[in-house]
Amino acid sequence: MKAVVDTLLGGDVTRVRSYATRFAGVVYPGETLRVRMWRQGSGGVRVSVTAVEREDAPVLADTVVEHS
Numbered sequence: 185m186k187a188v189v190d191t192l193l194g195g196d197v198t199r200v201r202s203y204a205t206r207f208a209g210v211v212y213p214g215e216t217l218r219v220r221m222w223r224q225g226s227g228g229v230r231v232s233v234t235a236v237e238r239e240d241a242p243v244l245a246d247t248v249v250e251h252s
Protein backbone atom coordinates (compact mmCIF):
# COMPACT_ATOMS: atom_id res chain seq x y z
CA MET A 185 0.00 0.00 0.00
CA LYS A 186 1.55 3.22 -1.20
CA ALA A 187 0.32 5.32 1.75
CA VAL A 188 2.09 3.04 4.24
CA VAL A 189 5.31 2.91 2.23
CA ASP A 190 5.42 6.68 1.69
CA THR A 191 4.33 7.68 5.21
CA LEU A 192 6.03 5.14 7.46
CA LEU A 193 8.79 3.53 5.41
CA GLY A 194 10.35 6.57 3.76
CA GLY A 195 9.21 5.48 0.29
CA ASP A 196 11.35 2.30 0.44
CA VAL A 197 9.11 -0.46 -0.95
CA THR A 198 11.87 -3.05 -0.42
CA ARG A 199 11.14 -2.89 3.34
CA VAL A 200 7.70 -4.49 2.86
CA ARG A 201 7.90 -8.18 3.84
CA SER A 202 4.21 -9.07 3.44
CA TYR A 203 0.81 -7.51 2.85
CA ALA A 204 -2.64 -8.93 3.55
CA THR A 205 -6.06 -7.34 3.18
CA ARG A 206 -9.75 -8.07 2.74
CA PHE A 207 -11.96 -6.17 0.32
CA ALA A 208 -14.86 -4.82 2.38
CA GLY A 209 -16.70 -2.67 -0.18
CA VAL A 210 -16.55 -0.89 -3.50
CA VAL A 211 -14.90 2.40 -4.46
CA TYR A 212 -16.70 4.65 -6.92
CA PRO A 213 -14.81 7.02 -9.26
CA GLY A 214 -14.10 10.37 -7.66
CA GLU A 215 -14.51 9.22 -4.05
CA THR A 216 -12.10 10.35 -1.38
CA LEU A 217 -10.48 7.55 0.58
CA ARG A 218 -9.48 7.90 4.22
CA VAL A 219 -6.47 5.77 5.20
CA ARG A 220 -5.85 5.17 8.90
CA MET A 221 -2.67 3.47 10.09
CA TRP A 222 -1.63 2.06 13.47
CA ARG A 223 1.79 0.68 14.29
CA GLN A 224 1.56 -2.89 15.50
CA GLY A 225 4.68 -3.88 17.40
CA SER A 226 8.06 -3.14 15.86
CA GLY A 227 7.49 -4.56 12.38
CA GLY A 228 3.86 -4.21 11.43
CA VAL A 229 1.19 -1.70 10.53
CA ARG A 230 -2.59 -2.22 10.67
CA VAL A 231 -4.51 -0.22 8.06
CA SER A 232 -8.16 0.75 7.55
CA VAL A 233 -9.47 2.36 4.35
CA THR A 234 -12.91 3.99 4.13
CA ALA A 235 -14.91 6.08 1.64
CA VAL A 236 -15.39 9.57 3.09
CA GLU A 237 -18.42 10.56 1.00
CA ARG A 238 -20.34 7.50 2.20
CA GLU A 239 -19.91 8.19 5.93
CA ASP A 240 -16.66 6.24 6.11
CA ALA A 241 -18.05 3.07 4.52
CA PRO A 242 -15.35 0.35 4.74
CA VAL A 243 -13.38 -0.31 1.55
CA LEU A 244 -10.44 -2.38 2.84
CA ALA A 245 -10.45 -4.19 6.19
CA ASP A 246 -8.17 -6.52 8.16
CA THR A 247 -5.18 -4.99 6.39
CA VAL A 248 -1.72 -5.68 7.81
CA VAL A 249 1.61 -4.65 6.32
CA GLU A 250 4.67 -6.37 7.79
CA HIS A 251 7.98 -4.56 7.27
CA SER A 252 11.62 -4.53 8.25
